Amino acid sequence: MSLSLLEEMNQKASDSGVALAVHMDITWRCNERCVHCYLDHDGKGEMTTDEIKGVLRQLADCGTFFLSISGGEPLLRRDCFEILEYARALRFNVKLKTNAVMIGPKEAERIKKLGIAQVQISLYSHRPEVHDAITKLPGSLRRTINGIKLLKENGVKVSVTNVLMKFNNRDTKAVKQLAQELGVNYVVDPTITPMLSGDRSVVNLGINGKELEEFFRSQDLLEDMAEACLPVSEAVDDDHLDGYSCSAGHTLAYINPFGDVYPCVQFPMPCGSVRRQSFRDIWYESSAFTTLRDIHIRDLHTCSTCSHTTYCSRCPGLAYIQGDMRGPSYQDCEKSYARTGVPSAAMLRNGGQLPVATSAGLVQISRLQ
Amino acid sequence: MDLTEMYLTQSPDIAARTLGDDTVIMSTIDSTVFMLNSVGTAIWKSADGTTPLSTIIHESVCSQFDVTDEQAFADAKEFIDKLVGHGILSISESPVPPRQAL
Numbered sequence: 001m002s003l004s005l006l007e008e009m010n011q012k013a014s015d016s017g018v019a020l021a022v023h024m025d026i027t028w029r030c031n032e033r034c035v036h037c038y039l040d041h042d043g044k045g046e047m048t049t050d051e052i053k054g055v056l057r058q059l060a061d062c063g064t065f066f067l068s069i070s071g072g073e074p075l076l077r078r079d080c081f082e083i084l085e086y087a088r089a090l091r092f093n094v095k096l097k098t099n100a101v102m103i104g105p106k107e108a109e110r111i112k113k114l115g116i117a118q119v120q121i122s123l124y125s126h127r128p129e130v131h132d133a134i135t136k137l138p139g140s141l142r143r144t145i146n147g148i149k150l151l152k153e154n155g156v157k158v159s160v161t162n163v164l165m166k167f168n169n170r171d172t173k174a175v176k177q178l179a180q181e182l183g184v185n186y187v188v189d190p191t192i193t194p195m196l197s198g199d200r201s202v203v204n205l206g207i208n209g210k211e212l213e214e215f216f217r218s219q220d221l222l223e224d225m226a227e228a229c230l231p232v233s234e235a236v237d238d239d240h241l242d243g244y245s246c247s248a249g250h251t252l253a254y255i256n257p258f259g260d261v262y263p264c265v266q267f268p269m270p271c272g273s274v275r276r277q278s279f280r281d282i283w284y285e286s287s288a289f290t291t292l293r294d295i296h297i298r299d300l301h302t303c304s305t306c307s308h309t310t311y312c313s314r315c316p317g318l319a320y321i322q323g324d325m326r327g328p329s330y331q332d333c334e335k336s337y338a339r340t341g342v343p344s345a346a347m348l349r350n351g352g353q354l355p356v357a358t359s360a361g362l363v364q365i366s367r368l369q
Numbered sequence: 370m371d372l373t374e375m376y377l378t379q380s381p382d383i384a385a386r387t388l389g390d391d392t393v394i395m396s397t398i399d400s401t402v403f404m405l406n407s408v409g410t411a412i413w414k415s416a417d418g419t420t421p422l423s424t425i426i427h428e429s430v431c432s433q434f435d436v437t438d439e440q441a442f443a444d445a446k447e448f449i450d451k452l453v454g455h456g457i458l459s460i461s462e463s464p465v466p467p468r469q470a471l
Contacts, residue, residue, distance in 0.1 A: 012388050016388065016389060115383075117395070
């Protein structure tokens with residue numbers, strides 16, 4: 001896809017306040033139990049087929065173009081293909097996130113016929129004993145690879161995501177090679193998202209310290225080392241300070257299987273429920289979205305003066321989970337430090353050490369009743 | 370073949386959305402992206418398989434954009450050829466039944 005057209009489209013959406021991209025989990029049920037997963041797997045109260053179709057019509061009416069259908073494992077819903085077909089009939093650019101375990105010849109052919117833009121699949125290792133230990137589903141690596149092959153045989157664009165943890169950190173090059181052999185795109189991600197319940201214990205599964213430094217210096221893994229290891233900056237211009245950390249709540253929204261709306265899957269600030277209000281009313285009128293959109297980089301009490309501010313991948317959702325969406329996300333401070341060796345402002349305020357992240361009182365992320 | 374009496378149909382193999390006056394279209398076949406301006410969007414929205422191009426030009430373009438039918442048709446021809454070439458639009462001599470409404 002042409003980058004300039006993408007940028008033009010994003011700019012138009014940003015200028016006009018359109019939710020250009022929506023991530024929709026249609027279920028949290030899953031046939032895997034990945035050790036690092038941020039979800040519980042409760043399926044009670046999921047939106048019905050008709051409810052989801054109604055939300056999709058609203059999203060199309062609001063201008064949403066990019067739609068990620070995810071879970072849980074979305075194919076566990078018997079109506080998954082009905083939902084995908086409906087979404088395609090509404091002319092969304094649809095990305096399907098799945099573990100591919102349930103993709104057989106018929107499913108692969110149907111995904112191709114539906115014109116799904118991309119299927120995104122998690123692949124943790126080239127070794128069954130590692131991948132299957134992470135997913136806790138025996139045989140999952142074999143079945144996932146089989147699903148990938150079937151999708152490729154049908155000409156479907158596939159991208160595998162390799163989430164890095166202590167268990168699989170040494171397998172990254174082999175996983176990348178496997179992806180190349182399979183003819184699929186490879187994305188590596190060192191971020192572990194805390195559980196939506198507020199439990200941060202899964203974050204400890206991620207790589208840190210020396211391992212994170214090595215990751216950011218691995219030419220084999222990172223396509224663009226110059227971008228990955230951008231330097232700290234002395235001068236920060238006003239355009240940057242007037243900007244935002246990311247697109248969450250500006251051109252991106254997340255809807256969970258129960259109809260609750262959030263800025264992003266990694267930003268569990270409740271903004272409303274499509275079971276009570278229209279998506280349009282939530283997107284344009286909710287106080288949560290309005291508050292979020294008023295926060296510019298210059299309003300961040302620590303990060304606005306940090307030497308990393310221009311190039312930091314600060315996630316406001318992770319900061320929110322820590323209890324302050326105007327504050328730093330220590331996971332991103334850790335990454336910035338690993339990239340550059342220069343302590344962040346939050347670290348300097350803590351005697352040069354990375355502060356210990358805690359979760360806020362997570363009443364703030366309880367499911368809407 | 371008189372192009373003005375042909376019928377245009379939007380391909381099902383696309384993703385599309387109108388943002389303001391403009392429309393973004395992406396082919397799911399080859400991932401080509403098009404951004405249509407307001408005139409292109411007017412033609413695109415009218416490409417329902419049942420309205421002849423002459424009517425589209427007259428009612429959706431000339432009435433809104435202050436151009437003659439001849440000017441509008443000349444500009445539209447290049448635009449249509451390009452979209453047809455990428456499989457974004459198809460063109461037929463007879464009307465195409467509309468897809469079942471959602």
